[in-house]
Amino acid sequence: xEEINFDxxxxxxxxxxxxxxxxxxxxxxxxxxxxxxxxxxxYWDGYSVCDYCGGRLDKVETPPIHEYLIDISKFLxxxxxxxxxxxxxxxxxxxxxxxxxxxxxxxxGNAHYTSFVAIERAxxxxxxxxxxxxxxxxxxxxxxxxxxxxxxxxxxxxxxILLTHVEGNYxxxxxxxxxxxxxxxxxxxxxxxxxxxxxxxPVNGKKLNADFLAISGHKSxxxxxxxxxxxxxxxxxxxxxxxxxxxxxxxxxxxxxxxxGVPIVSxxxxxxxxxxxxxxxxxxxxxxxxxxxxxxxxxxxxxxxKPKQHDLTKFESPILDEIAQKNxxxxxxxxxxxxxxxxxxxKRGTTKEVKLSVYGLSWEQVNYVVNSIKEIxxxxxxx
Amino acid sequence: xEEINFDxxxxxxxxxxxxxxxxxxxxxxxxxxxxxxxxxxxYWDGYSVCDYCGGRLDKVETPPIHEYLIDISKFLxxxxxxxxxxxxxxxxxxxxxxxxxxxxxxxxGNAHYTSFVAIERAxxxxxxxxxxxxxxxxxxxxxxxxxxxxxxxxxxxxxxILLTHVEGNYxxxxxxxxxxxxxxxxxxxxxxxxxxxxxxxPVNGKKLNADFLAISGHKSxxxxxxxxxxxxxxxxxxxxxxxxxxxxxxxxxxxxxxxxGVPIVSxxxxxxxxxxxxxxxxxxxxxxxxxxxxxxxxxxxxxxxKPKQHDLTKFESPILDEIAQKNxxxxxxxxxxxxxxxxxxxKRGTTKEVKLSVYGLSWEQVNYVVNSIKEIxxxxxxx
Numbered sequence: 174x175e176e177i178n179f180d181x182x183x184x185x186x187x188x189x190x191x192x193x194x195x196x197x198x199x200x201x202x203x204x205x206x207x208x209x210x211x212x213x214x215x216y217w218d219g220y221s222v223c224d225y226c227g228g229r230l231d232k233v234e235t236p237p238i239h240e241y242l243i244d245i246s247k248f249l250x251x252x253x254x255x256x257x258x259x260x261x262x263x264x265x266x267x268x269x270x271x272x273x274x275x276x277x278x279x280x281x282g283n284a285h286y287t288s289f290v291a292i293e294r295a296x297x298x299x300x301x302x303x304x305x306x307x308x309x310x311x312x313x314x315x316x317x318x319x320x321x322x323x324x325x326x327x328x329x330x331x332x333x334i335l336l337t338h339v340e341g342n343y344x345x346x347x348x349x350x351x352x353x354x355x356x357x358x359x360x361x362x363x364x365x366x367x368x369x370x371x372x373x374x375p376v377n378g379k380k381l382n383a384d385f386l387a388i389s390g391h392k393s394x395x396x397x398x399x400x401x402x403x404x405x406x407x408x409x410x411x412x413x414x415x416x417x418x419x420x421x422x423x424x425x426x427x428x429x430x431x432x433x434g435v436p437i438v439s440x441x442x443x444x445x446x447x448x449x450x451x452x453x454x455x456x457x458x459x460x461x462x463x464x465x466x467x468x469x470x471x472x473x474x475x476x477x478x479k480p481k482q483h484d485l486t487k488f489e490s491p492i493l494d495e496i497a498q499k500n501x502x503x504x505x506x507x508x509x510x511x512x513x514x515x516x517x518x519x520k521r522g523t524t525k526e527v528k529l530s531v532y533g534l535s536w537e538q539v540n541y542v543v544n545s546i547k548e549i550x551x552x553x554x555x556x
Numbered sequence: 557x558e559e560i561n562f563d564x565x566x567x568x569x570x571x572x573x574x575x576x577x578x579x580x581x582x583x584x585x586x587x588x589x590x591x592x593x594x595x596x597x598x599y600w601d602g603y604s605v606c607d608y609c610g611g612r613l614d615k616v617e618t619p620p621i622h623e624y625l626i627d628i629s630k631f632l633x634x635x636x637x638x639x640x641x642x643x644x645x646x647x648x649x650x651x652x653x654x655x656x657x658x659x660x661x662x663x664x665g666n667a668h669y670t671s672f673v674a675i676e677r678a679x680x681x682x683x684x685x686x687x688x689x690x691x692x693x694x695x696x697x698x699x700x701x702x703x704x705x706x707x708x709x710x711x712x713x714x715x716x717i718l719l720t721h722v723e724g725n726y727x728x729x730x731x732x733x734x735x736x737x738x739x740x741x742x743x744x745x746x747x748x749x750x751x752x753x754x755x756x757x758p759v760n761g762k763k764l765n766a767d768f769l770a771i772s773g774h775k776s777x778x779x780x781x782x783x784x785x786x787x788x789x790x791x792x793x794x795x796x797x798x799x800x801x802x803x804x805x806x807x808x809x810x811x812x813x814x815x816x817g818v819p820i821v822s823x824x825x826x827x828x829x830x831x832x833x834x835x836x837x838x839x840x841x842x843x844x845x846x847x848x849x850x851x852x853x854x855x856x857x858x859x860x861x862k863p864k865q866h867d868l869t870k871f872e873s874p875i876l877d878e879i880a881q882k883n884x885x886x887x888x889x890x891x892x893x894x895x896x897x898x899x900x901x902x903k904r905g906t907t908k909e910v911k912l913s914v915y916g917l918s919w920e921q922v923n924y925v926v927n928s929i930k931e932i933x934x935x936x937x938x939x
Contacts, residue, residue, distance in 0.1 A: 177627045179828040181620050185595040185821060188618060189607040203602020210600060212568040217596055217822070219586020219774030219781045224572040235571060237564050244560045258641050258782070261811040269677065274657065286803040286812060293800055293808045294652065391602030391817060398602045398817025399641070417676055420669040425676045428644040429669060434774060434781025435818050438568060439600070445562040 189517060194538055197518030198341070198485040198530035202373050202393035205439060212236075212442035213397060213435050222433055228422045230430035230437075231255055241441045248448065249386060250377035251404035255414070255424075256432040256440070260368040261287035263387035263403035266426045267364055268295035268333060270413045276332030279320050279361075281312045281347065283340035288366060297332060300324055308489075309478050310343045312336075314351035321359050334361045338376070339369040343477030344485030344530075346370075353382025362409060368392050368401075369485060372447050373532060374454040384409055390436060395443040395450075400436030450533070457484055460531050460539050467543045471550055473527070484532035493524035496553045510549040516542060572900060577921055580901030581724070581868040581913035585756050585776035588822060595619075595825035596780060596818050605816055611805045613813035613820075614638055624824045631831065632769060633760035634787035638797070638807075639815040639823070643751040644670035646770035646786035649809045650747055651678035651716060653796045659715030662703050662744075664695045664730065666723035671749060680715060683707055691872075692861050693726045695719075697734035704742050717744045721759070722752040726860030727868030727913075729753075736765025745792060751775050751784075752868060755830050756915060757837040767792055773819060778826040778833075783819030833916070840867055843914050843922050850926045854933055856910070867915035876907035879936045893932040899925060 195201065205213075216222055216236070225235045232239050238256070246254045257263045264287065268278065274296045280288055282304040292299045302320050304310045317334065324331055334356040339346050349365050356363035364385040370376050371386060372394030378386045384406045391398030405413055414424050423429040432440075461484045465475045472492035475481070493507050500506040508521045519527060531539045578584065588596075599605055599619070608618045615622050621639070629637045640646045647670065651661065657679045663671055665687040675682045685703050687693045700717065707714055717739040722729050732748050739746035747768040753759050754769060755777030761769045769787040773779030788796055797807050806812040815823075844867045848858045855875035858864070876890050883889040891904045902910060914922045 177630055177831070179831060181623060182824050182827045183591060185591075185598060185619050185825050187598040187604060187607065189604070197603075199606065200601065200603050203604075205601055208566060208568075210597075213596065213600055213818070214593075215568060215570040217588055217593060217780045218583065219588070219777075219779055220583050221570060221572070221586075222781065223582065224570070236568050240564060247560055258814075259816075265811060286800075286806060289802045290800050290806050290808055290811050293802075294811060299802075394602075396602055397600045398605070399815060399819075417669075417673050419672045419676075419682075423669060423673050425673055428648060428673050428677060431641075432782060433642075435596070436782075441565050442568050444565045448560070448562060 193515055193517040194534065194542060195518040196516065196529040196531065196542065198344070198528060198532075199392060200518060201484065201530045201532040202369075203391045203395060203398065204533065205395055205397065206443055206446040208446070209395060209397070209439040209442040212438045216438040217435055220433065222438060229424070230427075230433050236438055236441060238437065238441070241444065245402065245444065246404060249371065249404050250379040251383075251386060252407040253410055253414070254402050254404040255427060256437045257401045257403050258399045258432055259391065259401040260366060260387040260389040261291060262431070263385075263401055264288055264335070264364065264366065265291040265294060266403055267362075267385050267387070267413065268292065268297060270415070270426050271362060271409070272297050272332030273330065276330045277324055278333045278335055279317060279324070279331060280335040281337050281340070283310060283312060283342055283345065284335065284337045285341055285366065285368065288335055288337070308474070308476050309345075310476065311345060311478055312347055314348045314355065317352050317355050321355070321361070331361055334363045335366065336363070337366045339483045339485065341369060341485065343487050344369070344481065344483040345477045346482040349381040349383065357382055369483065373451065373457070373484065375451050378404055378406075390440045394440060394447055396440040397436045400432045400440050457532055458482065460484075460534070460536065461486060464529075464531055464539065464543055468546060471547055476526075484530040485528070486530065487526060487528045490524060490527045492550055492554070493527070496550070497524040500553060506553055507549065510553065511545065514545045516545055576898055576900040577917065577925060578901040579899065579912040579914065579925065581727070581911060581915075582775060583901060584867065584913045584915040585752075586774045586778060586781065587916065588778055588780065589826055589829040591829070592778060592780070592822040592825040595821045599821040600818055603816065605821060612807070613810075613816050619821055619824060621820065621824070624827065628785065628827065629787060632754065632787050633762040634766075634769060635790040636793050636797070637785050637787040638810060639820045640784045640786050641815055642774065642782045642784040643749060643770040643772040644668075644674055645814070646768070646784055647671055647718070647747065647749065648674040648677060649786055650745075650768050650770070650796065651675065651680060653798070653809050654745060654792070655680050655715030656713065659713045660707055661716045661718055662700060662707070662714060663718040664720050664723070666693060666695060666725055666728065667718065667720045668724055668749065668751065671718055671720070681712075691857070691859050692728075693859065694728060694861055695730055697731045697738065700735050700738050704738070704744070714744055717746045718749065719746070720749045722866045722868065724752060724868065726870050727752070727864065727866040728860045729865040732764040732766065740765055752866065756834065756840070756867065758834050761787055761789070773823040777823060777830055779823040780819045783815045783823050840915055841865065843867075843917070843919065844869060847912075847914055847922065847926055851929060854930055859909075867913040868911070869913065870909060870911045873907060873910045875933055875937070876910065879933070880907040883936060889936055890932065893936065894928065897928045899928055
């Protein structure tokens with residue numbers, strides 16, 4: 174063991190400061206409230222959630238996992254819910270349980286990479302419903318019908334319809350209700366990937382005609398990573414939650430138990446906080462729309478559908494690119510100038526496009542971010 | 557939302573006290589050292605390990621995940637390692653990547669239930685190498701040859717040979733080297749389930765002829781749950797770590813990234829501690845063997861192979877059962893009497909058999925446990 178230098182593991186620190194305003198959209202919904210941190214302190218030892226386990230994680234009463242799964246199902250307008258390691262794992266569970274090898278999954282062109290990778294892992298095929306390209310990148314729900322019809326005409330088996338409720342590229346909110354209606358009419362199960370929605374904004378699965386919600390705890394439910402949920406309609410409960418032939422209480426797709434530790438505890442502890450914050454979604458949209466207006470006034474251009482219906486926002490930023498051409502720090506000037514002002518989470522070195530979110534920041538912070546960007550542009554232009 | 561009572565999520569406490577001596581074998585190897593708790597404090601916000609991610613968890617440099625995976629491979633005598641959500645998830649990854657539908661997995665009769673459930677989830681068949689039954693429950697390595705020959709004679713395809721290094725029923729240490737040699741000779745990949753060994757005792761995968769090690773962070777590596785590792789020999793690297801056709805940097809079986817949060821951070825922070833503690837394995841065995849001798853002197857009978865080569869120990873305890881017949885608390889007296897003395901982790905209500913571990917306890921604590929059990933028997937017998 175002489176060859177291993179253990180020093181680097183002895184004092185692991187997060188170098189991204191606690192005091193920095195973080196604009197990274199994948200992190201804005203994952204900051205823990207105090208009560209969630211306190212719960213982690215209780216349950217960080219390995220397998221401590223199993224203190225009083227009778228054989229299955231979802232039935233554990235202390236901590237209240239069993240009750241949580243009932244309550245969160247109500248909260249989501251769904252019938253039954255299981256913890257998972259995250260939205261990607263939720264999607265794979267559904268694909269592996271429902272589909273036969275070679276089946277087609279019909280999904281939107283904006284789908285997260287993990288939807289495609291889950292399809293490959295489950296040995297399935299994908300049929301993509303294209304978006305309409307620059308600048309709105311919208312997916313027309315009607316196109317789902319077209320793609321489904323084509324596959325049926327070609328006698329290709331369809332296993333699942335998947336839609337990304339809000340996708341991570343442009344933050345477009347899709348018309349889930351309509352896609353769900355199409356899926357129902359055609360008789361296919363419908364999975365809605367809510368990684369960017371559940372926990373940020375109100376979502377009712379039944380109203381959106383969803384058979385499954387794939388949910389991310391760390392992305393949007395103020396939980397420690399990795400964890401998520403899979404929420405299911407009763408119609409598909411038997412298939413997804415089928416139990417082992419040899420170990421009859423164990424659910425096969427969960428490999429017995431999934432999120433057996435700290436992340437599920439933080440997810441539960443954050444639930445009251447989440448239930449409150451989704452009520453303030455309109456205020457969050459106002460913040461986002463304010464940022465769009467302000468930054469467009471200095472030459473940014475918001476991509477995706479307008480007006481914004483989600484906090485994840487992507488801009489074209491030709492003005493930054495123009496500065497980068499002449500600045501001796503090239504494309505890094507923007508990142509560095511933001512950092513000086515205590516703002517982070519913007520991709521380092523890129524200036525053609527900027528992706529950000531101000532979700533959960535106070536109006537004071539939102540103003541500070543906007544004014545800082547304006548100031549940077551003003552100071553650096555022409556220099 | 558009126559129908560949900562959020563109070564129960566507002567102050568989640570672990571009721572199993574911090575001051576209790578915990579004899580539960582699945583928890584003894586999962587208690588965190590201080591430095592690991594400190595690291596969790598740094599990284600509990602969702603997706604915070606992704607601050608400086610270039611697209612893949614295993615390549616992240618801050619925190620030092622990339623270096624850790626290189627170092628832990630050295631530590632384990634293996635070529636390449638990936639984080640997973642736990643040993644069960646590691647096993648499923650190997651099965652799903654290597655085997656074809658309907659293939660047989662040859663595995664020991666003492667295998668953990670998750671091995672069987674992973675086989676079902678991957679749509680495979682199992683062929684069990686039986687143990688020799690009461691009282692040692694030993695699996696003879698030679699029997700693997702027999703089962704493999706039978707399957708080959710019947711033209712049944714074999715996808716994987718799996719052995720549970722130490723199993724969770726009797727704590728028998730299996731002859732991995734020999735089973736690995738048989739697998740190699742026959743030309744099949746060999747997976748060793750090290751959930752109860754790596755992190756407690758020294759393990760060198762190459763020396764044990766293993767192609768894969770399935771490892772549990774929360775069970776035996778002093779890490780927060782859920783997390784684990786999959787350690788791989790180069791020969792199988794390409795198959796297990798193949799990347800997506802559409803998203804070329806993403807590893808399919810990892811769904812891109814696996815343990816993207818708090819658990820992997822605690823696993824890394826506990827590494828120096830783990831590397832030290834496995835050196836003291838002989839002392840741990842002495843403690844276990846001492847407990848066996850002492851409890852056998854009052855009428856317990858150790859099941860499994862003798863002398864003990866692992867801390868997980870199962871006893872027949874007819875003396876406790878005898879007491880339970882007459883005690884007004886029935887089988888609960890033992891649990892309650894232990895609890896009074898600040899000892900926990902023994903299954904409540906059962907007295908025919910007792911499973912326990914004193915791994916990592918001080919000699920003072922070990923003596924206290926033994927003396928407490930002796931005292932309980934002495935006090936309760938004949939009452």
